[in-house]
Amino acid sequence: xxxxxxxxxxxxxxxxxxxxxxxxxxxxxxxxxxxxxxxxxxxxxxxxxxxxxxxxxxxxxxxxxxxxxxxxxxxxxxxxxxxxxxxxx
Amino acid sequence: xxxxxxxxxxxxxxxxxxxxxxxxxxxxxxxxxxxxxxxxxxxxxxxxxxxxxxxxxxxxxxxxxxxxxxxxxxxxxxxxxxxxxxxxxxxxxxxxxxxxxxxxxxxxxxxxxxxxxxxxxxxxxxxxxxx
Numbered sequence: 001x002x003x004x005x006x007x008x009x010x011x012x013x014x015x016x017x018x019x020x021x022x023x024x025x026x027x028x029x030x031x032x033x034x035x036x037x038x039x040x041x042x043x044x045x046x047x048x049x050x051x052x053x054x055x056x057x058x059x060x061x062x063x064x065x066x067x068x069x070x071x072x073x074x075x076x077x078x079x080x081x082x083x084x085x086x087x088x089x
Numbered sequence: 090x091x092x093x094x095x096x097x098x099x100x101x102x103x104x105x106x107x108x109x110x111x112x113x114x115x116x117x118x119x120x121x122x123x124x125x126x127x128x129x130x131x132x133x134x135x136x137x138x139x140x141x142x143x144x145x146x147x148x149x150x151x152x153x154x155x156x157x158x159x160x161x162x163x164x165x166x167x168x169x170x171x172x173x174x175x176x177x178x179x180x181x182x183x184x185x186x187x188x189x190x191x192x193x194x195x196x197x198x199x200x201x202x203x204x205x206x207x208x209x210x211x212x213x214x215x216x217x218x219x220x
Contacts, residue, residue, distance in 0.1 A: 002180045008140040008214045009100070009108070011188040015138045015216040 057086065104220045111218035116210040118175060119199055126197035126209050136192045139215040143185040143197060144177045146170040149205035156185055158195040163187050166200065175208035 058066075062085050070078025100108075115130045127133055132141075145154050150171040156163035163185055170182050187195055199207055 004142050004179065004184050004186065004212075007186055008142055008212075009219070011140045011186065012214050012216045012219055015140070015188055015190050 108218045111215055113213045118206050118208045120206055122201050123199040126199060127194055132194055132213050135194055137215050137217055138190050138192055139213050140188045141195050142212045144182055145209040146172045146175045146177050147205045147207045148175050149203050151202040152205055152207050153200040155198040156195050158187050159193050175206050177208055177210050
């Protein structure tokens with residue numbers, strides 16, 4: 001196989017191979033490269049990797065409150081306060 | 090096919106034949122400066138991602154070629170291969186290769202410094218041709 005053809009095939013493959021793994025790593029998949037065809041919400045052009053939001057036990061505001069109470073009233077009071085807001089519904 | 094060929098490892102002969110059938114070739118000779126070789130050709134508006142391979146040869150040794158794609162300079166004022174009748178030897182000559190992920194095409198500028206006949210060959214491999 002000529003060098004130019006081998007190089008072209010490798011380069012072309014990197015353009016079109018839109019495996020989920022590659023899309024997850026690079027953020028680029030077939031849908032991002034090809035023109036949108038069809039109805040977008042049916043999958044045309046949208047294979048971006050999903051982002052998961054990490055579920056946090058405490059919000060930033062809660063942590064600030066705990067720090068405030070701990071600093072004001074001491075570590076024991078801070079622990080109690082943290083337990084209180086961690087178990088709230 | 091050579092089993093050590095990295096491309097051949099997962100590309101059967103039949104698949105390779107189908108890929109080769111999808112290659113589009115544009116070739117012509119020019120005798121005057123050409124700011125956009127592909128303008129008006131079959132590859133003027135391909136509209137699909139792919140890989141462009143460019144060869145060029147000149148009957149004189151001072152012809153220059155510049156290639157840009159989407160604001161990216163592939164080569165700037167490179168000297169073309171000097172050969173009688175501007176013959177191109179694909180497997181022997183230096184080639185320029187650029188991939189277009191969005192469907193745009195390269196702009197090939199030929200600057201003929203001293204009067205010469207220049208042959209330019211462009212082969213486009215559409216990425217969608219790959220299995």
